[in-house]
Amino acid sequence: MKMSQRYDCKECNESLYGQKYILREDNPFCIKCYEGLYSNNCETCLKLISCISKDLSYKERHWHSECFLCNKCSRSLVDRPFATKxxxxxxxxxxxHEYSAKCYACLKTIMPGTKKMEHKNNSWHEKCFVCNYCQQPIGTKSFVKKDNNNYCLACYEKQFAQQCVHCKKGITSGGVSYRDQPWHKECFLCTGCKQQLAGQRFTSRDDSAYCLDCFCNMFAKKCACCTTPISGLGGSKYISFEDRQWHNDCFNCKKCSASLVGQGFLTCDDDIFCPDCGKEL
Structure with a gap:
């Protein structure tokens, strides 16, 4: 008589005939061994989640279905949306109620997963983030905040912005004041070279603004020695004699190169000499 093949638990080798068992990767396990090897412990009650219980998992954590509850109100979360903190x-x-932001406009909760707009620690529903004047959604467009209200650029310029003296358009940021009149930074240019003057030293002549280079090249007197402009700006000193001017560093004896600043000197044609060198002329 041929003996029947044994059918034993893969782990403890006990016979499984007449017993409940579980197959895992084609290997049979008795209930006790399977639970000891593969079942998880519940995050809430810390007890084993048996094979006959429903195992609910989230991010490698596990719960009995009856333990899967809201931490605040104890309501079951089975088949319901939930969040974690x-x-x-x-x-x-x-x-x-505990953590979501409140809309700055309507004061209602901004639900998780819904689009919200944020600016300087305040939040809005997308539909509530509108221009205070035209009531159109601002979305991701540029805007200006004034008196705790938001305005799209067009409405802000129409209602509040100063007008640039040059281009006549509204100044929403980065303006420059010159002779008590407002300018855009990009409009406040040197009359000569047309470079922006904002943030650099400049001067004016006949109500027109010039960078220092252009002013010196166009209006400053030229040094009789080196022929470069003498700006006289910023407290720089120069020598003037009759109709000629010199930089301090250029006011030197033609022959011995000694500085004549504060000293007596003699002239011969267009040159200047110290008294000693002048005696040799």
Whole structure:
């Protein structure tokens, strides 16, 4: 008589005939061994989640279905949307009440997963983030905040912005004041070279603004020695004699190159000499 083949637990080798068992990767396990090897412990009650219980998992954590509850109100989260804060499970109502931002305009909760707009620690529903004047949604467009209200650029310019003296358009940021009149930075240019003057030294002549280079090249007197402009700006000193001028560093004896600043000197044609060298002429 041929003996029947044994059918034993893969782990403890006990016979499984007449017993409940579980197959895993084609290997049979008795209930006790399977639970000891593969079942998880519940995050809430810390007890084993048996084979006959429903195992609910989220991010490698496990719960009995009866233990899968909101940490605040204890309502079951089975088949319901939920959120997490640190390690806590919460229903969406409790999470919103505790942690979700409130809309700055309507003061209602901004639900998790919905689009919100943020600016300087304040939040809005997308539909509530509108221009205070035209009431059109601002979205991701540029805007200006004034007196705790938001305005699209067009409405802000129409209502509040100063007008640039040059281009006549509104100045929303980065303006320059010159002779008590407002300018855009990009409009406030040197009359000569047309470079921006904002942030650099400049001077004026006949109500027109010039960078220092252009002013010196166009209006400053030229040094009789080196022929470069003498700006006289910023407290720089120069020598003037009759109709000629010199930089301090250029006011030197033609022959011995000694500085004549504060000294007596003699002239011969267009040259200047110290008294000693002048005696040799």
């Amino acid at each position: 640190d390690t806590m499970l919460m229903c969406t109502d409790c999470y919103c």
